[in-house]
Amino acid sequence: MPEWRMTAARFDVAPGACYLRGYLPLDQQRAVSALCFALGAADPGFYTPIVRGGHPMSVQMLCLGRHWNALTYRYEPVRSDIDQRPVPALPSELASLACAIASAAGFAMSPDIAIVNWYTAGSKMGLHQDKDEIVSLHTGAPVVSISIGDTAKFLFGGLKRRDPVETMLLESGDAFVFGGPARLRYHGVSRILPGTAPPGLSFEGRLNLTIRQY
Numbered sequence: 001m002p003e004w005r006m007t008a009a010r011f012d013v014a015p016g017a018c019y020l021r022g023y024l025p026l027d028q029q030r031a032v033s034a035l036c037f038a039l040g041a042a043d044p045g046f047y048t049p050i051v052r053g054g055h056p057m058s059v060q061m062l063c064l065g066r067h068w069n070a071l072t073y074r075y076e077p078v079r080s081d082i083d084q085r086p087v088p089a090l091p092s093e094l095a096s097l098a099c100a101i102a103s104a105a106g107f108a109m110s111p112d113i114a115i116v117n118w119y120t121a122g123s124k125m126g127l128h129q130d131k132d133e134i135v136s137l138h139t140g141a142p143v144v145s146i147s148i149g150d151t152a153k154f155l156f157g158g159l160k161r162r163d164p165v166e167t168m169l170l171e172s173g174d175a176f177v178f179g180g181p182a183r184l185r186y187h188g189v190s191r192i193l194p195g196t197a198p199p200g201l202s203f204e205g206r207l208n209l210t211i212r213q214y
Contacts, residue, residue, distance in 0.1 A: 010104065013156065016140075016182030018105035019168065023175040026198055029148045033207055035091060036062065036116050044085040046118060058123040065090035065113035066214060073132050075113065075214060090114050090211075098144040098211035105177035109141040111211045119152065119206040125189040127155060127165070133212050141213040142179025148172050149206040151196040157186035172198050172206075 011019040024032065039062060040046040046060040049070035057070065066075040067087045079085050090112055098111040113133070117125070130143050147170040154176070157165040163186070170176060178185060192206055 013166070013168075014182055014185070016142075016180035017156065017178040017185065018176070020101065020104055020175040020177070021171075022173050023101060023104070024146065024148070024173040026173070026200060029173050029198075030201065032094070032097070032146065032209070033148045033201060033203060035093065036207055036209065037203060039064070039088055039091075040116070040118070042088070044079060044083065044088070046116075047079070047082050050081070058120075059125065060118040062088075062116040062118075063114070064088050064094070064116065068115055068132065075132060094209065094211060097146070101144045101146070101175045102142055102177060102179075104175075105142065105179075107142045107177065107179050109136070109144070109179075109213045111144070111213050113214045114209055114211040117208045117210075119150070119189065119192045119208065121150075121192055121194040121205065123189070123192055123205070127157060127161060127186045127188040129184050129186055130210070130212070131184060133214050136179070136213045137183065139213075140180040140183055142177045142183065144209075144211045145170075145176040145178075146209040146211070147174045147176075147206065148209075149197045149201060149203065151193040152189045152206055152208070153191040153193070155186075155188045155190055159184055159186075161186055169193075171196070172201070 049057045154170045
């Protein structure tokens, strides 16, 4: 297991929500992104999800541990809405990293699934709740989000869609954790800021890893 080095400044955004600015040093950003792109280049790898109504999402997605079905909003062992292929396992390195980040935010978790979203310049993610994980919804185990690459305008709202929304800039190496009373807060991404990634990363756009306990 790698020894993840915490270099972050911690900001408590709301009860159960914690922003860890600059959590991952650049060398570890490179290591995590290289692992994700190696998995994404394998079979099965990154794909474009098609949501209800037949519309493609603006991100490419890679699911680990379990596949999130964009048509049923459920997790499953195979990509039944895409190609029927089995889902790659969640690497132990990413599970270890998620546990370390969760601990820094005051949470404990046993991560077993991850969704990796690859954003390009025009990608967005509408306001939504992460409410398809059975165990973590009952226990309050957090979602751990890791940003690598271009800066994102991250939206963080309340428990209702019409609640006020705060906009934050998530930069490369930042982590964001929400669990407990914040577990079902609405969140999304309104914009990617091209050209804002630190030098030395070998890809364009933004990788966002959201690691969870099913």
